[in-house]
Amino acid sequence: MKTSFIKNFIKGVKIGFDKHSPEILIGLGIASAITSTVLAVKATPKAMELIEKEQKKHNREVSKTMTGNEDGKVFGCKLKPVDIVRVTWKCYIPAAISGTASVAFLLGSNSVHAKRNAAIATAYKLSETALTDYKKEVIETIGEEKAKLIQDKIAQKHVDEHPVSNNQVIIAGSGKQLCYDGISGRYFESDIQTIRAAVNTINETMVYEMYASLGDFYNEIGLPPTTLSDELGWNLDDGQLEISYGSAISDDGRPCITLDYHVAPRYDFAKLG
Incomplete structure (x- = not known):
């Protein structure tokens, strides 16, 4: 009895998902996009902290090269963009994953819509052809x-x-x-x-x-x-x-x-x- 109930429940869930999959995928895509934005905002303070540490380290290295000591009192030596990316990219991995998932969900929704529209167009074409043939046959018969x-x-x-x-x-x-x-x-x-x-x-x-x-x-x-x-x-x-x-x-x-x-x-x- 329990096994039958579980099978029917799973079957009902599957049918419901297949029927509303475009809406579900769009909802997941929007949710993932919002999550991606939130994660990116949360990651920014940590990224700024890492940039600041890397800037200080860079200043010490430049200071040592130019003056022979590591007091870091060197100005105008900003980090290169490639160095900023190298230091901070890991902070944005969760946001990137969520953003990728959002794109995948939205593309999936569009794919489902395209397949359904193609199926509807095919069915419509068959019905239209059948109706046209029927009309011709009626005229020829009566x-x-x-x-x-x-x-x-x-x-x-x-x-x-x-x-x-x-x-x-x-x-x-x-x-x-x-x-x-x-x-x-x-x-x-x-x-x-x-x-x-x-x-x-x-x-x-x-x-x-x-x-x-x-x-x-x-x-x-x-x-x-x-x-x-x-x-x-x-x-x-x-x-x-x-x-x-x-x-x-x-x-x-x-x-x-x-x-x-x-x-x-x-x-x-x-x-x-």
Whole structure:
């Protein structure tokens, strides 16, 4: 019974550490950096004492060489930097070890984050590919018209779940048509012509620069950026930006154009090759 409890406890600790290892490593890194500073401050008085003793010893040696006695009454003969380091370096060994540990902890945290982000990006790519294949298969199986009806039903569901009466409507341009962006969940007023022109501009950008961010697209249609819009985008390797325009009715009775992105924006969009 006790053995089973201990095994489960150790397993739980391991799972908890694996889950929160970046936060733990960052905390240890910060703690080690603070410890390093404290140890360096504490070591300084001892180092100054050793420097003072070495200076007196140096003065006696110079005095003996110049005057033949060791009264040490020689001025202007300061220790060289190399002599100061030779005398005091041992005082700062604990601080150096703690500082090295701090760097190691922080680098470890960054490594864990990088591995997790790579895993997330891979999983996202697989899901995106599967969804794209699924959409193509649906269209081939039931036809474009029925697929469009399904898309409109899904769009209507999203609009119903996020009623316009509970959201701010952004005035994005001269158009007065109510629109709904599925990625940011925002309502805005625009028109099909403005959105299509923005899509063309983004695709032109991708032809020359190989990628474009979601923030670039929002800027083209007059929407303010979000906290993640500059971190997400499209790469030409995945194809150009293509949007399907669904139709729905908002809770206040207005017809609403919904934006469905054929290729979802991704995090590592700026990665070339």
